Amino acid sequence: MNKYYLGIDLGSTTSKAVIINEKDEIIGRGITNTRANYKVAADIAREEAIYDARFTLLANRIKQDMEAKPAFKKYMEDIRSVFQYQQFKRRMDRLETVLRDTVQVFPYENKNVIAEKLNEIIETIRPQIRHGFINEDLGARNQFFRDIVSERYNAEVAQKGAAFYEPLMLAFDKSITPVENEMVLYNFKELVLESMNILDEKYQGVADQQEDGSDEDWYFAELNAVKNNYKNIEYSLRQHIEEIVNEEIHIAKMVGTGYGRALLPFPEDCIKSEILCHAFGAHAVFPNTRTVLDIGGQDTKAIQVDRHGLVTSFHMNDRCAAGCGRYLGYIADEFGLSLNELGPEAMSATKETTICSTCTVFAGAEVKELLHNGEERPNILAGLHKAIVQRAMSLIARSGGVRNEFTFTGGVARNQAVLKYVKQMVTDSYGEVTMNIHTDSIFMGALGGAMFARRNISADLPKATKSVEMAGD
Amino acid sequence: MTKEVQKEKSMMLQKEMIEGLFNELSIAKETGKKVCYTFVPGNLSELIRTFDMLPVYPEINALQSAMRKKSAGYIREAERHAHSEDVCTYVKCDVGMMMKGNIGPTGQKIPEPDILLLSYTGCFTFMKWFETLKREYPNAKVVMIHTPYQEDGRITPEMRNYMVQQLKEEVIPQMEAVSGVKYDEEKLKNILALSKEAEDWITKIFDTTKNRPSPIDAYFAGVYYIGPINIGFRGTQEAVDYYKALYDEIQERIRQGLGPITPEGEMKEEKYRLVVEGPPNWTNFREFWKIFYDMGAVIVASSYTKVGGVYDLGWRHDPQRPLESLAEYCMNCYTNLNIPQRIDLLSKYIREYEADGYVTNSIKSCNSFSAGQLGMMREIEDRLEVPVGFIESDLVDPRYFSYSNIKNRLESYFQMLEQRKTLQATENV
Numbered sequence: 085m086n087k088y089y090l091g092i093d094l095g096s097t098t099s100k101a102v103i104i105n106e107k108d109e110i111i112g113r114g115i116t117n118t119r120a121n122y123k124v125a126a127d128i129a130r131e132e133a134i135y136d137a138r139f140t141l142l143a144n145r146i147k148q149d150m151e152a153k154p155a156f157k158k159y160m161e162d163i164r165s166v167f168q169y170q171q172f173k174r175r176m177d178r179l180e181t182v183l184r185d186t187v188q189v190f191p192y193e194n195k196n197v198i199a200e201k202l203n204e205i206i207e208t209i210r211p212q213i214r215h216g217f218i219n220e221d222l223g224a225r226n227q228f229f230r231d232i233v234s235e236r237y238n239a240e241v242a243q244k245g246a247a248f249y250e251p252l253m254l255a256f257d258k259s260i261t262p263v264e265n266e267m268v269l270y271n272f273k274e275l276v277l278e279s280m281n282i283l284d285e286k287y288q289g290v291a292d293q294q295e296d297g298s299d300e301d302w303y304f305a306e307l308n309a310v311k312n313n314y315k316n317i318e319y320s321l322r323q324h325i326e327e328i329v330n331e332e333i334h335i336a337k338m339v340g341t342g343y344g345r346a347l348l349p350f351p352e353d354c355i356k357s358e359i360l361c362h363a364f365g366a367h368a369v370f371p372n373t374r375t376v377l378d379i380g381g382q383d384t385k386a387i388q389v390d391r392h393g394l395v396t397s398f399h400m401n402d403r404c405a406a407g408c409g410r411y412l413g414y415i416a417d418e419f420g421l422s423l424n425e426l427g428p429e430a431m432s433a434t435k436e437t438t439i440c441s442t443c444t445v446f447a448g449a450e451v452k453e454l455l456h457n458g459e460e461r462p463n464i465l466a467g468l469h470k471a472i473v474q475r476a477m478s479l480i481a482r483s484g485g486v487r488n489e490f491t492f493t494g495g496v497a498r499n500q501a502v503l504k505y506v507k508q509m510v511t512d513s514y515g516e517v518t519m520n521i522h523t524d525s526i527f528m529g530a531l532g533g534a535m536f537a538r539r540n541i542s543a544d545l546p547k548a549t550k551s552v553e554m555a556g557d
Numbered sequence: 558m559t560k561e562v563q564k565e566k567s568m569m570l571q572k573e574m575i576e577g578l579f580n581e582l583s584i585a586k587e588t589g590k591k592v593c594y595t596f597v598p599g600n601l602s603e604l605i606r607t608f609d610m611l612p613v614y615p616e617i618n619a620l621q622s623a624m625r626k627k628s629a630g631y632i633r634e635a636e637r638h639a640h641s642e643d644v645c646t647y648v649k650c651d652v653g654m655m656m657k658g659n660i661g662p663t664g665q666k667i668p669e670p671d672i673l674l675l676s677y678t679g680c681f682t683f684m685k686w687f688e689t690l691k692r693e694y695p696n697a698k699v700v701m702i703h704t705p706y707q708e709d710g711r712i713t714p715e716m717r718n719y720m721v722q723q724l725k726e727e728v729i730p731q732m733e734a735v736s737g738v739k740y741d742e743e744k745l746k747n748i749l750a751l752s753k754e755a756e757d758w759i760t761k762i763f764d765t766t767k768n769r770p771s772p773i774d775a776y777f778a779g780v781y782y783i784g785p786i787n788i789g790f791r792g793t794q795e796a797v798d799y800y801k802a803l804y805d806e807i808q809e810r811i812r813q814g815l816g817p818i819t820p821e822g823e824m825k826e827e828k829y830r831l832v833v834e835g836p837p838n839w840t841n842f843r844e845f846w847k848i849f850y851d852m853g854a855v856i857v858a859s860s861y862t863k864v865g866g867v868y869d870l871g872w873r874h875d876p877q878r879p880l881e882s883l884a885e886y887c888m889n890c891y892t893n894l895n896i897p898q899r900i901d902l903l904s905k906y907i908r909e910y911e912a913d914g915y916v917t918n919s920i921k922s923c924n925s926f927s928a929g930q931l932g933m934m935r936e937i938e939d940r941l942e943v944p945v946g947f948i949e950s951d952l953v954d955p956r957y958f959s960y961s962n963i964k965n966r967l968e969s970y971f972q973m974l975e976q977r978k979t980l981q982a983t984e985n986v
Binding site: 343397 | 931934935938944945946947949959962965966968969972973976977980
């Protein structure tokens with residue numbers, strides 16, 4: 085039986101899980117938003133990682149086909165999106181019930197009218213979201229259940245008039261948290277088969293697209309290829325699905341990390357500091373790393389590691405979270421943007437507006453003043469991004485500077501504008517150094533945890549060799 | 558059983574000494590004894606004693622207030638009187654205590670000062686502190702002696718002469734005037750001889766951490782050990798007796814192979830030996846200590862316990878050179894050493910006491926300690942390749958002690974040390 089190892093990083097904003105095999109290869113990743121119930125957050129992340137692992141195993145079975153035929157690759161991407169939708173839908177069904185029940189016990193006299201409005205909203209957003217997952221790239225946008233629903237729900241509430249704003253928002257606030265804190269288990273096989281049926285419908289409905297030599301030809305070519313082949317692909321997948329479903333993903337050992345690690349129901353020796361895990365993960369992927377910067381939700385860590393990936397010193401922000409991910413979250417709220425929109429907008433800036441405030445809360449007031457004075461929004465955003473990176477740079481300096489190869493990890497490393505300023509400022513302060521940023525940067529802590537789990541550290545020390553087969557970008 | 562009795566002996570002695578001092582202070586007006594407020598670094602206890610005056614150490618009162626959970630209220634009181642949030646919290650705690658009636662750690666009233674003796678000027682805050690007290694106690698005489706910083710890492714004859722001159726021309730005449738006692742150099746010499754003896758003992762005591770397991774914690778317990786020598790008992794037979802008793806108790810622990818005593822009993826397993834730089838946090842002293850002993854970490858040396866005098870390098874008060882040695886003493890306190898000297902001293906500790914790691918507790922409101930701490934840490938890390946840790950807290954303001962932040966960092970640090978030990982063990986196989 086194959087052995088797998090799990091690392092769970094319970095962060096302040098997101099909870100991540102990574103499953104690796106005995107060759108240190110990542111076979112599953114799971115991520116969810118951290119919520120009041122940490123255990124549920126950790127369980128969801130782990131379950132997600134296990135589903136992801138099954139898809140990886142499935143993809144490995146049809147590896148040759150996937151490499152040779154683009155249609156297979158496209159189909160696998162599509163089925164993942166639909167699978168995500170199926171998961172989403174089950175939770176959404178539950179939310180709809182709770183929302184309706186909540187409105188029924190409202191003390192408002194016009195609660196029947198409110199219930200009608202609620203129903204209209206549900207009926208509007210349900211197909212919107214389905215369409216987003218099945219026909220667009222909603223599944224790939226790193227959004228969580230709460231974000232996806234609230235974005236659309238809020239937009240619809242705004243259409244219903246001021247009189248309904250308060251009861252409808254109250255209904256949502258009262259319903260979302262309990263639903264989010266429920267652990268929903270899915271039957272992998274059932275969901276995959278249902279997903280295939282949905283894709284059947286999708287591809288049957290797709291008319292042949294005319295390739296006309298335009299830039300979008302690749303897209304139509306791919307779609308046409310799937311449309312003409314999906315029955316074959318399905319047939320091929322069905323041959324493997326039974327085995328994959330029955331294959332036990334045996335987690336031989338796990339390690340929990342992150343700021344909520346003490347709350348994880350793990351034995352004491354399975355709890356590791358996030359500083360060690362981030363460093364270990366980053367070093368495993370980029371073995372020449374000597375300095376790691378991790379910007380997470382509530383803390384920023386500058387870590388120095390030795391050739392074994394072991395930490396020699398570290399520095400964290402104390403007392404103030406102005407340089408962390410939460411700062412961005414707060415700013416996004418101030419502007420009414422989603423977190424994912426911040427970076428791209430900041431990248432379109434023509435200059436960086438100077439942000440003086442070093443306090444997250446005061447920055448909000450400063451932003452309002454700047455907007456009032458006619459500053460452009462992208463420029464203000466660029467200034468805010470720069471301010472965060474300046475804080476991180478101060479921590480790096482305090483921890484001993486950038487000594488050699490530099491690796492940037494954490495959820496914030498996904499933000500292109502932050503990345504731009506990190507590159508710029510590291511180069512300005514420390515000259516040309518190799519800088520690593522990985523697409524899996526947010527998973528580095530969980531990866532480090534899984535790698536600690538695989539090693540019995542007292543018997544099997546990390547080697548300073550590149551042991552993880554992943555491509556850096 | 559013997560161990561218990563011996564343990565009590567030194568503690569009892571210390572308790573008696575402190576109670577005796579505060580009793581004397583509480584009746585100073587009746588007995589006519591003059592009261593001298595002064596600070597621990599560079600304190601001229603022997604000179605104060607020569608003039609039959611009683612010493613009061615405001616920063617000791619402040620830390621005692623913190624340990625008795627009274628500092629928050631005192632600090633609030635001082636802030637209500639416009640002392641800024643960023644001012645040294647020892648100052649605010651002391652000023653607040655004074656405003657609330659100047660009741661000391663034993664519950665007895667502390668008398669007003671007759672002299673405010675500033676014998677160490679390396680901490681600029683000390684000067685401002687006494688300026689504040691002078692406004693509150695207009696009848697007190699302020700006596701200030703300028704202490705040259707060891708900029709070049711040594712005490713030159715000129716620096717010594719400059720200080721001796723100040724002692725002769727400023728300090729001694731003013732102390733004579735206030736106390737009404739004539740300066741008696743023979744008396745001072747006798748006191749200094751006892752000082753030297755106490756200093757020999759305390760050096761031997763802090764040297765016992767060379768044993769494995771270390772029989773004492775040189776930081777968390779160390780701060781109790783330095784009590785008598787720092788609060789006016791240096792130069793007394795009582796201090797010599799106390800340190801002898803303590804030394805005997807520690808020798809007994811060594812014979813029995815015992816580790817340090819913690820508030821929860823004896824530390825069973827010594828897993829990590831650390832050197833700590835910076836003062837401790839006093840408001841959550843027990844919690845802070847517990848994080849260390851729960852992890853099996855013992856502090857084998859600390860800079861803070863040298864704040865009232867660095868004796869490790871062989872320097873002693875010298876009865877043959879009374880004023881010269883007082884001058885040297887003032888210039889030789891830990892925070893008057895320049896940064897390279899401090900690095901050398903800490904490196905010596907790490908090497909000689911075979912420490913596994915070096916931890917800095919950086920104090921928000923203490924410039925004397927905090928300035929240069931990061932650079933020192935980097936240099937020590939580079940020089941000795943020892944894992945370093947950095948935490949931040951405050952002296953006596955409970956608002957700046959974040960238990961979860963400190964615990965999180967220390968936990969990471971101890972896991973880091975654990976990994977390092979494993980690696981070394983593997984490489985040595």
